[in-house]
Structures are given as structure tokens and as C-alpha cells.
Amino acid sequence: MLPKDMVAVAVATGAPSLRPVETSPRFQVGETIRTINDTFATHTRLPGYARDKPGTIVGYEGAHVFADAHAAGQGECPDHLYCVRFDSKSLWGKGSDGSGAVYLSLWESYLLAGDDQ
Amino acid sequence: MTAMGHDDHTLPPSSLALRIKAIETLMVEKGKIDPGAVTEIVDIFQNKLGPRIGAKVVARAWSDPAYKARLLADGTEALKELGIGGLQGEAMHILENTSEVHNVIVCTLCSCYPWTVLGLPPSWYKSAAYRSRIVIEPRAVLAEFGLQISDDREVRVYDSNAEIRYMVLPERPAGTDGWTEIQLEALVTRDSMIGVSALTAVAAG
Amino acid sequence: MRSIADMGGIQGFGPVDPADDDTRFKAEWEADTFAVNLLSLAAGCFNIDESRHSMEKIPAVEYLTTTYFEHWLHSLEDLLISKGVFSQEEYQTRIAELAAKGAGDAA
Numbered sequence: 001m002l003p004k005d006m007v008a009v010a011v012a013t014g015a016p017s018l019r020p021v022e023t024s025p026r027f028q029v030g031e032t033i034r035t036i037n038d039t040f041a042t043h044t045r046l047p048g049y050a051r052d053k054p055g056t057i058v059g060y061e062g063a064h065v066f067a068d069a070h071a072a073g074q075g076e077c078p079d080h081l082y083c084v085r086f087d088s089k090s091l092w093g094k095g096s097d098g099s100g101a102v103y104l105s106l107w108e109s110y111l112l113a114g115d116d117q
Numbered sequence: 118m119t120a121m122g123h124d125d126h127t128l129p130p131s132s133l134a135l136r137i138k139a140i141e142t143l144m145v146e147k148g149k150i151d152p153g154a155v156t157e158i159v160d161i162f163q164n165k166l167g168p169r170i171g172a173k174v175v176a177r178a179w180s181d182p183a184y185k186a187r188l189l190a191d192g193t194e195a196l197k198e199l200g201i202g203g204l205q206g207e208a209m210h211i212l213e214n215t216s217e218v219h220n221v222i223v224c225t226l227c228s229c230y231p232w233t234v235l236g237l238p239p240s241w242y243k244s245a246a247y248r249s250r251i252v253i254e255p256r257a258v259l260a261e262f263g264l265q266i267s268d269d270r271e272v273r274v275y276d277s278n279a280e281i282r283y284m285v286l287p288e289r290p291a292g293t294d295g296w297t298e299i300q301l302e303a304l305v306t307r308d309s310m311i312g313v314s315a316l317t318a319v320a321a322g
Numbered sequence: 323m324r325s326i327a328d329m330g331g332i333q334g335f336g337p338v339d340p341a342d343d344d345t346r347f348k349a350e351w352e353a354d355t356f357a358v359n360l361l362s363l364a365a366g367c368f369n370i371d372e373s374r375h376s377m378e379k380i381p382a383v384e385y386l387t388t389t390y391f392e393h394w395l396h397s398l399e400d401l402l403i404s405k406g407v408f409s410q411e412e413y414q415t416r417i418a419e420l421a422a423k424g425a426g427d428a429a
Contacts, residue, residue, distance in 0.1 A: 002364040004153035010364060011161055014233075016207040017280040041323050043375035045278045047225055048324045049252065049331035061208065064280055071371035081279060083210075088272075092331070097254040100272035105279035133395065134351040139416040140398055141358050143408045149365040150358065158357040163346060204360075225330030227374055228390065240342045243390045246335040253331045261338050276330060313340070 019078035021063040025108065027082060031057045032114030035084075035106070043071035046110045050102070054090050054114065058103070059083030066107055080108040167236035168307035170201060171284055174234060175310065176301035178211075179289045188286070189213055196233070206233025206282050212275060213286045214312070219266050220285045221259065221312030223251045224277040231282040235310060242311065252276060262313040285312040292319040326382035352391040359394050368401040376400045 002010055027033060037052035045067050061081040069077035084106045088096035144150040174196065178185035188195040192209035196202055209231065212220035224230065225248050230238040241247055251258045255272045259265075266272055275283045287309040293301060308314035329335075347353040363370060376397035377385075385393065403410050 001149055001151055002154055002361055003151050004157050007154050007157040008161060010204075011158070012203040014203040014205070014207040015363075015370070018208060039324060043323065043371060043378070045226065047276065047278055047330045048328045049225075061279075061281055064208075065371075067279065067371040067374070070369055071375040073372070081281075083281070092253050095253060097256045098266070098268055098272065099270070100255060100274065102252050103273060103275045105277075105281045107279070133392065134349070135417050135420050136399070137351045137354045137358060137395055138420055139413055140402065141354055142420075143412060143416055144358065144362065144365075144402075147407065149367060149407065150361045154361055155354060155357040158360055159347070159353045162356070163353070167345075223330075226328055227377065237345050240344045240390075241338050241340055244335075244338060244342065245329055245332075245386065246338045249329040249332040249335050250338070253333070258338055262340050308340075 017065040025080040033111045055084040055086040058085045171234035171310045172302045172305035175305045176298040220273045222275045222283045229277040290316045290318045325378040326385045327378035355391045355395045
């Protein structure tokens with residue numbers, strides 16, 4: 001139970017999802033990737049529109065609690081999280097409405113090396 | 118807080134009120150919730166957090182190039198310098214709008230939003246229309262907000278799909294040279310920090 | 323899962339209405355639902371990812387025809403009962419007791 005007089009502190013502290021992990025990130029900034037094309041019945045943070053799409057790693061966020069596992073009662077299973085850029089044309093083809101890109105935070109298990117496709 | 122409620126709900130408001138009251142009283146009896154904490158949370162989110170916090174950050178960044186550099190390099194740490202952090206702002210990136218790039222934020226999967234700097238989101242941010250369309254036709258959606266983005270400018274849409282939260286650093290309006298941080302802060306709108314509006318130049322004088 | 327909540331890129335929802343601009347709770351039940359959700363998370367009754375998954379499992383038609391905080395209320399009911407914090411019977415009994423006292427009418 002969170003007591004009333006601890007609420008302000010709890011809100012100002014938050015619940016960071018960053019975790020230390022032993023492994024090194026597999027991808028480097030600048031690398032091209034392709035997202036996986038698996039259809040899960042369970043929770044995932046890989047939006048449907050970004051499945052099986054080519055993108056570029058533009059940032060590394062550290063390892064974060066893996067939402068897919070955490071939602072399924074499997075514990076935190078922290079994994080490397082990247083900022084990935086998808087050019088609008090790659091996502092939408094001719095349906096894109098001009099020069100642009102979508103940026104997503106994607107866990108390593110969503111990503112295949114650009115050559116694996 | 119006053120009762121409103123007959124507008125857009127599929128169930129009578131009394132049913133919704135009964136359901137949450139039943140949950141709340143059971144949770145209090147089972148020792149999971151301190152009843153005083155409920156009003157405390159509502160007070161924080163209705164009266165203490167909000168976009169004036171983000172506006173202070175923007176004004177500081179416009180006024181202090183070294184702070185702006187730190188803010189863009191590591192938003193989370195630079196916000197901590199101003200005492201800003203916490204729930205739904207644990208890891209922050211600040212996105213700088215320039216003459217070449219326009220940034221806008223969304224959460225297509227639910228309605229994640231940077232509470233620490235902007236408070237709770239406006240209703241349209243949680244709407245199906247905004248969540249579905251901003252990623253595929255951002256120029257059309259921004260035009261619905263009255264914002265025209267020229268073809269030679271890139272639109273970057275940040276979808277807050279994981280636990281990283283974003284805030285847009287809007288372009289400083291022309292005509293504000295020499296303004297104090299307090300003056301600048303008053304210019305900054307919530308929508309400019311979401312990325313659905315730009316700040317217009319200020320007339321001289 | 324590719325649920326209706328995963329709506330990025332879906333077409334046909336019509337224009338955004340920038341005038342639909344409320345940031346404040348529209349009724350006391352919305353404020354209570356918001357606060358009880360945060361406090362249930364803080365008490366460890368469920369985690370935030372379970373909460374999001376619970377909302378995306380709402381049937382598509384219901385998801386689109388209920389409001390934002392109704393989704394939150396749905397996930398509270400779903401998770402607190404499925405995790406055994408209280409039972410369906412306790413919950414229905416409490417609602418009936420409150421209804422008999424007219425507690426819902428005030429809000």
C-alpha cells in the first residue's frame with residue numbers, strides 16, 4: 001500500500017524500466033535491420049505497421065524490462081532497446097504523404113540483421 | 118470535482134461510478150489502497166503537473182545554449198537539473214524542431230505521453246483518428262491543426278511504443294531577441310511541445 | 323497481438339478534432355479510476371504491461387465504442403479479479419450494496 005504522504009515522492013520517482021544486463025548489444029548505431037514478421041497472440045510492442053520492415057538503428061537506449069515477457073508473467077527479462085528509424089516510404093510506399101520517417105523503440109528480439117532478410 | 122457525465126458514455130454514468138467505487142472500497146478494506154492517496158494523486162495530476170513545466174524547459178533551452186546542448190544530448194539528466202523527473206518521464210528524449218526537421222509525438226498502441234513535462238494528454242491525443250493517422254499521413258493531420266509543413270522539410274513521427282518518452286523543442290519565434298526566460302515561457306504552448314503546432318513570430322514592439 | 327489497440331496506419335477514422343481538447347477528468351469516476359489504477363500498480367497487484375495487455379484484449383467493437391477511462395476500468399476489473407485480489411462474487415455484491423445505498427447517483 002502506498003500511503004498518502006508517499007504519493008508525491010512516488011510520482012516524482014517513477015518506475016524506471018532501465019536494467020543492467022551482462023550481454024553486449026548486438027547492433028550498432030548506423031546498422032540496417034529488418035523487423036521480424038511474427039504474429040503473436042500475446043502482448044507485443046512491435047506495432048503491426050512496423051512488422052517485416054527495413055529500418056536503421058539510430059540510437060541505443062540501454063537494456064529495459066521486456067514488456068512482452070513482463071505482460072505474460074514471465075518476469076522482467078530485460079533486453080537491449082534501440083531507437084530505430086523507418087523511412088515513410090519503407091512503411092507506406094506511395095501512400096506516404098511526403099518526406100518523413102517514423103521512430104520506434106524496439107527490443108533486440110524484434111530485430112534481424114539487415115542481411116538476414 | 119463536479120459530476121458531469123451524461124455525454125459520451127455507453128453505460129450510464131452511475132454504473133461506471135458504482136464499479137470504480139466498488140473496486141476502491143474493496144481495495145481499501147484489503148489494505149491495498151490508502152483512501153487519502155486517491156485524492157492526493159488526483160490533486161497532483163490536475164493541479165501540479167502540466168505543460169507549464171515543459172514551457173520552462175523550452176525557455177531555458179532557448180536562453181542557455183549549453184543547457185540546450187545537454188538537453189538534446191541526454192534529456193533525462195538535463196531535466197533532472199531542473200528537478201523534473203518521475204512517472205511516465207523516467208527516460209526522456211527532447212526532439213529539436215529546425216528549418217529542416219519537424220518532430221511530432223504519438224503513442225499508436227495506447228496513449229503514452231510525457232507526464233513529467235506536459236501532465237495528462239488532451240482528448241484528441243488519445244483518439245483513434247490521431248493514433249492511427251499521424252504515422253501514415255502526418256502532413257494531413259498537422260494541416261487539421263492548422264500547421265502546414267513544406268515539402269522540403271522532413272516530418273519525424275516518434276511513436277512512444279516502449280518506455281521512452283519524448284517532448285518537442287519548438288523553434289524559437291522570430292522577434293524574441295533579448296527576451297527573458299519568463300517572457301519566453303509564456304509564449305510556449307502545449308501543442309508546440311507535442312509537435313502539432315508551431316510558435317508564430319512576435320511583432321516588434 | 324495485432325488488436326484494435328494497435329491502430330497505427332489504419333485508415334478510415336476521419337479527421338482529428340483539435341477542439342476535443344480536455345485534459346481534465348470529465349467526472350469523478352474518471353479521476354478515481356486513474357488514481358486507483360496507479361495505486362494498484364504501486365501496491366504490486368499487477369504490472370503496467372499486464373495492464374496494457376488487458377486493455378488490448380478488449381473486443382474490438384467494445385474498444386472503439388467505449389471511452390479511454392472505461393478501458394482503464396475494464397483492466398482494473400479484469401486484473402484484480404483474475405489475480406485474486408478480490409473475487410467476482412465480492413465485487414458484484416459490493417456493487418449491489420452501493421447501488422442499494424444510492425452511492426452511484428452522486429457521481
